[in-house]
Amino acid sequence: MGSTVGARGAEREQKRAKTHGEEDDATAMSIDEQNKENVSANVSASDVRATMGNYYRNFYPAEALFKWLSHGNDERHAKADKTYAGKREFCFVLDKENGDGEIFCRYQCFEDAGRFAREVRSKNPARIEFGPVMNAKPAHRHSVKLHSVERELVFDIDMTDYDDVRTCCKDAQICGKCWPLMTIAIKILDAGLRRDFGFKHLLWVYSGRRGVHCWVSDERARKLSDEARAAVAEYFAVVKGQGKSRRVYSINPMHPSVKRAYDDVLKKYWIETYLPEQRILENNAKLDQVLDLLEDQELKDELVDEFNGSKMSSVERWRVIEERVMQARQPKQGVKRNYTLDFALEKIIFWHIYPRVDIEVSKHMNHLLKGPFCVHPKTGRVCVPMDPAKAEFFDPAAVPTVIDLDNGNKTLDEAMRTFNETFWNAAEAENKERLTSLTRAAKAANATGMDF
Amino acid sequence: MPSAFGVLKSANAVAQERARSKYTGNAARLDAYATPPTEERSIDYLERCASDRYALLRAIDDARSGGKKDEELKKVIREEEERREMRRTNGRGEFDEENASRDATGHFLLRLASSLKEEHERWFVENELELFKYRFGELSESGKESFMKTNGFDDYGAASERDVQEHKNELRDVLMADFEFRKALKDASVNNLKLGEFERKCAEEARNAKNWFVVGFEEVSPLVRTRRAYLIGGRAWIRKETLDQLVFGRFRTRLSLGMKKAKELFKQFEVAEANRLAPLLRAVHNKRSGRAYEGRRAYEGEGTMSISGIEQTQDSFPLCMRQLHNALKKKHHLTHGGRRQYQLYLKGIGLPLDQALVFWKTEFTKSPDCSAEKFEKDYSYGIRHAYGREGKRVNYTPHSCGQCINATPGEKDSHGCPFRTMTSGGNKNGEALHELLTKSMKIPEDASIKIVDKAKGMHYQIACGMTFAALHDGKEIEAGVHTPHQYFHESRNIIAPAPGEAAVATATTAA
Numbered sequence: 001m002g003s004t005v006g007a008r009g010a011e012r013e014q015k016r017a018k019t020h021g022e023e024d025d026a027t028a029m030s031i032d033e034q035n036k037e038n039v040s041a042n043v044s045a046s047d048v049r050a051t052m053g054n055y056y057r058n059f060y061p062a063e064a065l066f067k068w069l070s071h072g073n074d075e076r077h078a079k080a081d082k083t084y085a086g087k088r089e090f091c092f093v094l095d096k097e098n099g100d101g102e103i104f105c106r107y108q109c110f111e112d113a114g115r116f117a118r119e120v121r122s123k124n125p126a127r128i129e130f131g132p133v134m135n136a137k138p139a140h141r142h143s144v145k146l147h148s149v150e151r152e153l154v155f156d157i158d159m160t161d162y163d164d165v166r167t168c169c170k171d172a173q174i175c176g177k178c179w180p181l182m183t184i185a186i187k188i189l190d191a192g193l194r195r196d197f198g199f200k201h202l203l204w205v206y207s208g209r210r211g212v213h214c215w216v217s218d219e220r221a222r223k224l225s226d227e228a229r230a231a232v233a234e235y236f237a238v239v240k241g242q243g244k245s246r247r248v249y250s251i252n253p254m255h256p257s258v259k260r261a262y263d264d265v266l267k268k269y270w271i272e273t274y275l276p277e278q279r280i281l282e283n284n285a286k287l288d289q290v291l292d293l294l295e296d297q298e299l300k301d302e303l304v305d306e307f308n309g310s311k312m313s314s315v316e317r318w319r320v321i322e323e324r325v326m327q328a329r330q331p332k333q334g335v336k337r338n339y340t341l342d343f344a345l346e347k348i349i350f351w352h353i354y355p356r357v358d359i360e361v362s363k364h365m366n367h368l369l370k371g372p373f374c375v376h377p378k379t380g381r382v383c384v385p386m387d388p389a390k391a392e393f394f395d396p397a398a399v400p401t402v403i404d405l406d407n408g409n410k411t412l413d414e415a416m417r418t419f420n421e422t423f424w425n426a427a428e429a430e431n432k433e434r435l436t437s438l439t440r441a442a443k444a445a446n447a448t449g450m451d452f
Numbered sequence: 453m454p455s456a457f458g459v460l461k462s463a464n465a466v467a468q469e470r471a472r473s474k475y476t477g478n479a480a481r482l483d484a485y486a487t488p489p490t491e492e493r494s495i496d497y498l499e500r501c502a503s504d505r506y507a508l509l510r511a512i513d514d515a516r517s518g519g520k521k522d523e524e525l526k527k528v529i530r531e532e533e534e535r536r537e538m539r540r541t542n543g544r545g546e547f548d549e550e551n552a553s554r555d556a557t558g559h560f561l562l563r564l565a566s567s568l569k570e571e572h573e574r575w576f577v578e579n580e581l582e583l584f585k586y587r588f589g590e591l592s593e594s595g596k597e598s599f600m601k602t603n604g605f606d607d608y609g610a611a612s613e614r615d616v617q618e619h620k621n622e623l624r625d626v627l628m629a630d631f632e633f634r635k636a637l638k639d640a641s642v643n644n645l646k647l648g649e650f651e652r653k654c655a656e657e658a659r660n661a662k663n664w665f666v667v668g669f670e671e672v673s674p675l676v677r678t679r680r681a682y683l684i685g686g687r688a689w690i691r692k693e694t695l696d697q698l699v700f701g702r703f704r705t706r707l708s709l710g711m712k713k714a715k716e717l718f719k720q721f722e723v724a725e726a727n728r729l730a731p732l733l734r735a736v737h738n739k740r741s742g743r744a745y746e747g748r749r750a751y752e753g754e755g756t757m758s759i760s761g762i763e764q765t766q767d768s769f770p771l772c773m774r775q776l777h778n779a780l781k782k783k784h785h786l787t788h789g790g791r792r793q794y795q796l797y798l799k800g801i802g803l804p805l806d807q808a809l810v811f812w813k814t815e816f817t818k819s820p821d822c823s824a825e826k827f828e829k830d831y832s833y834g835i836r837h838a839y840g841r842e843g844k845r846v847n848y849t850p851h852s853c854g855q856c857i858n859a860t861p862g863e864k865d866s867h868g869c870p871f872r873t874m875t876s877g878g879n880k881n882g883e884a885l886h887e888l889l890t891k892s893m894k895i896p897e898d899a900s901i902k903i904v905d906k907a908k909g910m911h912y913q914i915a916c917g918m919t920f921a922a923l924h925d926g927k928e929i930e931a932g933v934h935t936p937h938q939y940f941h942e943s944r945n946i947i948a949p950a951p952g953e954a955a956v957a958t959a960t961t962a963a
Binding site: 197198230231242253254255257258259 | 622
């Protein structure tokens, strides 16, 4: 979720539309579905909102977040850019007084963590979004022409984009059966960003309901141009389009990074997790969707007949499909070989479970994105950091809600530990190292006596 | 032009630098435009250089938006270069100093002129890059090398033998997955390329360390995006043949930096040159704006179009806008993309803000789902925003054909370019477009078939221009269709010429 500078009206409306959609789903849910851990049954939106003031006062780690967003420039160091932190745009999303809709307070900026924390406490926003660091203080936008200078590279993956491959839930719901799709996305993106792009400081965050965000905070990532951001996002967009027009690109043959995603993650999750949990091959409509991807009517008909009335599990059925495709690949006398079958199995797997990144969010430096440790208004859950190395053990249902925190049933200790240990400690060390090396370079330059 | 460029560098320093890099050998064919020329020139000469440069880039832009590429585009550029006397070499391939000087002078003047507005800046950088790509492509291999050396584009790393051996399998896979590489191999082989043979060739190519260069991934975005590079730890391994991309990327970066400097430079000499160069530069981009359809007043929403006028002039609406208008009339709603495209267009044809608010409210509130309050709450902001009265307060320009073509409307949307949307995706056969053209627009069968063919060939703007001709007794829009509101104004000039406007139209067509 986020909005782009300049298209505020549109985004706002879109957001409102989204909110309406969510409400409809919530009321349309049957009692059975209430059991799904979508919205904890004991959390009401109004309770959540009422508790948020306390949350900001007692739990929200404003100082830690501001420190992160300053990337070392808040240090008392000669080489720290003291103006850096104050040029970051924050957006406070406030409730309208009549309780209907939201007000976007763009271009907020703060000199230091203390001021940020105070403002959060006094405004009690429904949501806090982080934007880019600009060429001047965003508050001075009337006198200076603002443009974005740097910003973390961000990724947004949302479960609603997976609706056509989920049999358990739809829209805003999630459960233990579909959450592994997020795990897959985290595993693949995390490996790619680290290994291929050399990024080290990745902050993964649960978005509070049905998705995850990633904030790549390396200096190099922050300084990427929009063009380079788009290139990184597209690099991961092996599967594009929606519904019937969803296409799998360039897996025939596979680029090494695509191959790694397939070998290390997709293959395993497909057989061990996705098929047994989603059982898509036992559902006629989904089976049809899968077999259509073979692009071979004869083979499809044959398989449909075979599965008709069969008690086979999805995994068993997949083994049959694999076998049939292999057979069909064998050259036969007088029959024109169907070359699309060469990569048909892989295509089916990619089509279903390869990460579906909302690349528009990543492409632009000035895209606002909800920050970590915000509270989801419907679930009451805190957007806690996640450890990508242990993504498979992350349980959205176990995430503390503001009400849990307020009651003293849970704490943010573990979330803070994850933040520090999987992300901030290393990033902070590098910030210090960077400042030291700047000093060293300056000293060296002085010693040689630069003469122009 | 001492005061204009003199500020940038002292004449002496420039002369020295020039002498050092004095057009030598192949590099003379291409200028990286690092330093402006310093010769004294008459103001007439400067004016001509600037407007010629504008015309050259405009021709490139028109050709590109008309769907021309590769050989077709090259032909356009070459012809235009010759016409404007900006070819840096003469017929015998020798360096033409006079032309080269005109070329550089024109570039720097237009750079200054384009630095005044963000949209002009984008336009300038894009089309200059296109021109650069064409000229770079014309160089021989040794010419490319010497150009890269002279201009400092050659500081990339070579891959070490050890690294290449270590990653040879991955590099082979990169080559195998590289569609361009596969195409090149296919084209080069006499017989059908068998898979085994293809794999062997890729492996062979991959093992040769001389074929690989290592650069930061940021520098070769187009290769990263399409996965045509091998990436490890932020370093992109690229093939020798794709080094072009690196040069283009660096040229683009330099150009963008140059634009920033140009902005400052313009401010510096603006006062001193208030009577000479400044007005000249300001006027360059207004060449087309002289015409009614880009009239400033229309953008600012102070035109004279009325709500009833929208109905009465439907015959002058391009297909995309008829589609939106009909969808709006039928559904009493348009999705965001459609509202934006249609609102800005209506502004472009002269609908003032107050009328626009009434028009949209009337249509939207015909739907039971939209009360007057809902309209005020959800939609009026967007309209005022389009007219620059809300948010960032930018008076947005109506969408160009390029923007409409690049839109990605979904099933519920009605916007985009119908010549594209009705010939792609599920409409590949173009039957829907044919039916629309023949049935509701009453275009003869044979003309419609030609239009649909053009659209299928992805020449959307040409298809639109042909539609215009079919609806206006064969009269064409000489300059091609670039924006929907331009289509409208061209049509009005033919159907109902206002006194004086007809003369403008003929004059521009002749020019």
